[in-house]
Amino acid sequence: MFSRMTAPFRALGLSPVSVAPEYQRRGVGAALIKAGLALAKEQGWDVVFVLGDPAYYERFGFRAELAQGFISPFAGPHLLALFLKELPRTTNVQIDYAPAFAAL
Ligand SMILES: CC(C)(COP(=O)(O)OP(=O)(O)OC[C@H]1O[C@@H](n2cnc3c(N)ncnc32)[C@H](O)[C@@H]1OP(=O)(O)O)[C@@H](O)C(=O)NCCC(=O)NCCS
Known part of the structure; x- marks a missing residue:
């Protein structure tokens, strides 16, 4: 499953x-x-986190x-990112999973 995250x-x-x-x-x-990553790219998404x-x-x-450099309760060696587009380098930016994940 892919879900929309809150991020800039x-x-x-x-x-x-x-x-x-x-x-x-x-x-x-x-x-x-x-297949999911190909669809995400086709639909214009910028980044996928896992x-x-x-x-x-x-x-x-x-x-x-x-x-690294993103603020998340899951930050650490197991938070991984894949950029589907070139983005300006950002640091100290908050990223959040959909609220249902935080409730687990
Ligand atoms: C992880 C999972 C989705 C992989 O699905 P799959 O159809 O077996 O994966 P694939 O056949 O495409 O790939 C198998 C490869 O992944 C590796 N692999 C599977 N789970 C792994 C894990 N947790 N860590 C590292 N490698 C893993 C296997 O060793 C195998 O490696 P090889 O190709 O070098 O032999 C499946 O094992 C699963 O449902 N696991 C339980 C749920 C889970 O842990 N999900 C991930 C976190 S949300």
């Missing part, structure tokens, strides 16, 4: 990603993520260093 640019949060156990490790997760394991998400281009 057009940002999406990728979460959750889930494949039924009996269908895992067959490329389903990668196919879903790649909170997850870099070992998995780096293969799609997500990087922890690209998420």
Whole structure:
């Protein structure tokens, strides 16, 4: 699922990603993520954030260093970003997941 984030640019949060156990490790997760990112780019979104394991998400281009400098309760080594467009470098900018995530 991709949901709109609150940020001073057009940002999406990728979460959750889930494949039924009996269908895992067959490329389903990668196919879903790649198709979602392609659609997000086509629709003009600027950035996609994900909170997850870099070992998995780096293969799609997500990087922890690209998420540094953003203010989030999830800031740290597992908050990753993928820029779909060139954006001016910003620091100390607040990014927030949709309220339903904060309520968890
Ligand atoms: C993560 C998940 C969506 C991947 O889906 P998938 O269809 O199995 O993924 P793919 O077949 O495209 O890719 C499999 C690769 O991902 C790796 N992988 C899967 N989960 C991983 C994880 N948590 N950390 C690192 N690597 C992971 C596998 O080791 C495998 O690597 P390989 O290609 O080098 O063998 C699936 O394992 C899942 O639903 N997990 C439970 C929910 C979850 O943890 N979601 C992520 C956080 S929201």
